[in-house]
Amino acid sequence: MAIRSMSESMSESPLQGASASPFDLASRSTYEGWREWKLGVYPETVEQLIVPINHPHALDRSEKKALLERCKRANMALYQLATGSEPGKQLVRALGRQFGLERLDNNLRADEDSITALRVVPEAGKTHYIPYTNRPLNWHTDGYYNSPDEQVRAIVMHCVADAVAGGDNSYLDHEIAYLLMRDENPDYIRALMQPDAMTIPANVEDGAELRPVQSGPVFSVQPLTGTLHMRYTARTRSIVWKDDRNTRLAAGFLAELLASDSAYIFRHHMQAGQGVICNNVLHRREAFTDAPEPGQQRLLYRARYHDRIHGTELNNVWSGV
Numbered sequence: 259m260a261i262r263s264m265s266e267s268m269s270e271s272p273l274q275g276a277s278a279s280p281f282d283l284a285s286r287s288t289y290e291g292w293r294e295w296k297l298g299v300y301p302e303t304v305e306q307l308i309v310p311i312n313h314p315h316a317l318d319r320s321e322k323k324a325l326l327e328r329c330k331r332a333n334m335a336l337y338q339l340a341t342g343s344e345p346g347k348q349l350v351r352a353l354g355r356q357f358g359l360e361r362l363d364n365n366l367r368a369d370e371d372s373i374t375a376l377r378v379v380p381e382a383g384k385t386h387y388i389p390y391t392n393r394p395l396n397w398h399t400d401g402y403y404n405s406p407d408e409q410v411r412a413i414v415m416h417c418v419a420d421a422v423a424g425g426d427n428s429y430l431d432h433e434i435a436y437l438l439m440r441d442e443n444p445d446y447i448r449a450l451m452q453p454d455a456m457t458i459p460a461n462v463e464d465g466a467e468l469r470p471v472q473s474g475p476v477f478s479v480q481p482l483t484g485t486l487h488m489r490y491t492a493r494t495r496s497i498v499w500k501d502d503r504n505t506r507l508a509a510g511f512l513a514e515l516l517a518s519d520s521a522y523i524f525r526h527h528m529q530a531g532q533g534v535i536c537n538n539v540l541h542r543r544e545a546f547t548d549a550p551e552p553g554q555q556r557l558l559y560r561a562r563y564h565d566r567i568h569g570t571e572l573n574n575v576w577s578g579v
């Protein structure tokens with residue numbers, strides 16, 4: 259950690275010291291040290307995130323190191339199987355396990371094994387479950403409607419077949435979103451760390467409550483790992499922002515950032531045999547067109563975990579802690 263003068267230390271939070279968090283608004287110098295590191299290591303192109311792998315079920319040392327290194331810098335890595343396309347559920351499970359990802363989130367639409375097949379399901383068009391249509395999916399983090407003890411901290415997604423056209427994904431490390439927002443106005447961060455900043459109304463279908471109302475912060479710090487967690491959706495329906503000025507301004511800033519052509523946002527067309535492992539970074543999907551032949555549709559397998567990628571705890575990624 260950078261050496262601070264006595265007056266600086268005294269003017270800051272009592273949390274300052276060996277355990278200071280860069281995500282504590284009172285720890286300005288710790289934040290600035292982390293910020294400099296983050297901007298210095300953040301990849302410049304999406305290609306820098308892609309790791310070719312030969313052994314997805316049992317990564318060799320260099321493959322694992324290369325994936326982990328990208329996750330440390332950007333909370334995400336993309337992989338490309340040397341074998342090309344490969345059917346996916348076991349691969350997703352095996353890959354996750356090698357990064358300590360064990361506890362699967364059991365969402366409403368997941369298959370029995372809690373790994374979700376993402377493809378166009380004809381009847382989904384009549385509901386509001388956009389993931390199972392070919393419509394665009396706006397910016398979000400997964401599981402933003404989950405309860406606090408079931409937050410989604412990591413995702414593995416594997417592409418078995420890609421679309422004929424469209425379906426590109428975009429990704430933004432949520433730590434970069436935090437950084438840009440804190441640089442703009444720390445009060446925006448303060449607003450989005452409020453425990454009732456973002457509320458998702460209950461999910462009611464045919465009079466039955468499938469999920470209760472869920473309030474929570476957008477940004478929070480995970481006590482065990484010291485890392486930053488984000489709940490977010492750019493949806494404007496089925497979401498209630500806290501009715502205060504800074505929350506409104508912060509949500510507006512974020513929406514503008516995500517709609518911009520910021521160089522920090524990575525865009526990628528996921529091809530068959532490629533996938534992503536990430537600490538639930540911000541992402542979106544564009545609309546796509548499937549092949550007309552049956553059995554040729556875009557298909558991705560997705561696993562959501564309550565665990566975070568092992569090795570990406572704050573004290574393992576940044577030497578300033």
Ligand SMILES: [Fe+2]
Pocket residue numbers: 398399400541
């Ligand atoms: Fe998602």
